[in-house]
Amino acid sequence: MRAIPALSVAFSCLSPPDVKDKVRVANPGGISASLQGRYASALFDLASENGTVSAVESDLEKIDQALGESPELAGLIHNPQISRSEAGKALEAVAGMLSLSPLTCNFLGVMAANRRLGRLPETIRAFSTIAANARGEATAEVTSAHSLGVDQVEALRQKLEAREGRNVKILTSVDPDLLGGLVVTIGSKRIDSSIRTRLNSLAQAMKG
Numbered sequence: 001m002r003a004i005p006a007l008s009v010a011f012s013c014l015s016p017p018d019v020k021d022k023v024r025v026a027n028p029g030g031i032s033a034s035l036q037g038r039y040a041s042a043l044f045d046l047a048s049e050n051g052t053v054s055a056v057e058s059d060l061e062k063i064d065q066a067l068g069e070s071p072e073l074a075g076l077i078h079n080p081q082i083s084r085s086e087a088g089k090a091l092e093a094v095a096g097m098l099s100l101s102p103l104t105c106n107f108l109g110v111m112a113a114n115r116r117l118g119r120l121p122e123t124i125r126a127f128s129t130i131a132a133n134a135r136g137e138a139t140a141e142v143t144s145a146h147s148l149g150v151d152q153v154e155a156l157r158q159k160l161e162a163r164e165g166r167n168v169k170i171l172t173s174v175d176p177d178l179l180g181g182l183v184v185t186i187g188s189k190r191i192d193s194s195i196r197t198r199l200n201s202l203a204q205a206m207k208g
Contacts, residue, residue: 034122034126035116035119036119036122036123036125036126037126039111039116039119039123039126040123040124040126040127040129040130041126041130043056043103043107043123043127044056044127044130044131044134046103046107047103048134050103052101052103053131053134055101055103055104056101056103056104056107056127057127057128057131059098059100059101059104060104060124060127060128061124061128062098062100063094063098063100063104063108063120063124064121064124066094066098067120067121068174073094076090076117077091077117077118077120078117078118084112084113084115087112087115087117088108088109088112088113091108091109091111091112091117092105092108092109095108108120111123125141125171128169128171132169135167136166136167137166137167137168137169138160138164138166138167138168138169138186138187139168139169139170139171139186139187140156140157140160140168140169140170140171140184140185140186141171141173141184141185141186142156142170142171142172142173142182142183142184142185143172143173143174143175143178143182143183143184143185143194144172144173144174144175144178144181144182144183145174145175145176145177145178145179145180145181145194145195146174146176147172147174148172153170153172156170156182156184157170160184160186164186168186177196178194178195178196179194179195179196179199180194180195181193181194181195181196181197181198182194183197
C-alpha cells in the first residue's frame with residue numbers, strides 16, 4: 001500500500017458522536033460486553049434503521065477478506081505509529097477500491113478517529129454474529145490450520161446445521177499452529193479436533 005499523506009478524515013453522513021450515541025449493551029450472547037461488540041452493535045443499529053444490514057455485512061466481509069490477503073493493510077490497522085488521520089485516509093482509499101457503502105466508509109472513519117482499528121477484525125465478527133442472530137441463524141467460527149475449500153466449508157455447514165437444527169453461517173480463519181484439524185466455536189460451545197490439542201492431551205497423558 002502506498003504511503004498516504006496525513007489529512008483529516010471527511011465524513012459525509014456520520015460523525016463519531018452519532019455512533020457513540022447508538023451504542024447499546026443488550027445483544028444475544030453478551031456480545032456488547034466487549035468494546036468490539038459495542039461498535040458492532042452501534043453499526044448494526046444504524047444499518048437496521050437505514051435498511052442496509054445486508055449491504056454493510058457484505059462490506060465487512062470484503063474488508064475481512066482484504067485484511068487476510070494484504071499483510072500491509074493488516075499491519076496498518078495495528079501500527080500505533082500511524083496517526084489517526086493517516087489511518088483514516090488509508091482506510092478511506094481502501095473503502096473506495098472495495099466500493100463500500102457510505103455507512104461502512106464513515107464507520108471505518110469513526111474507528112480510525114477513535115484509534116480502534118486494531119479491533120476491526122473482532123468487530124467484523126461481532127457484527128456478523130449480531131446479524132445472524134437477528135435472522136435466527138447460528139454463527140460458527142471455524143479455525144483451521146490451512147484454508148478450507150468451498151466444498152469443505154459447505155460440507156461442514158451441512159453437518160453443523162443438522163447438529164444445531166437451524167441455519168448456520170460459517171466464519172473461517174487460519175491458524176497454522178493448529179497443525180491440522182478444526183476448532184469450531186458456536187456461541188458458548190467449542191469443538192476442538194485440532195492436532196495441536198490432541199498432541200497436548202497425549203503429552204499430558206504420558207506425563208501421568
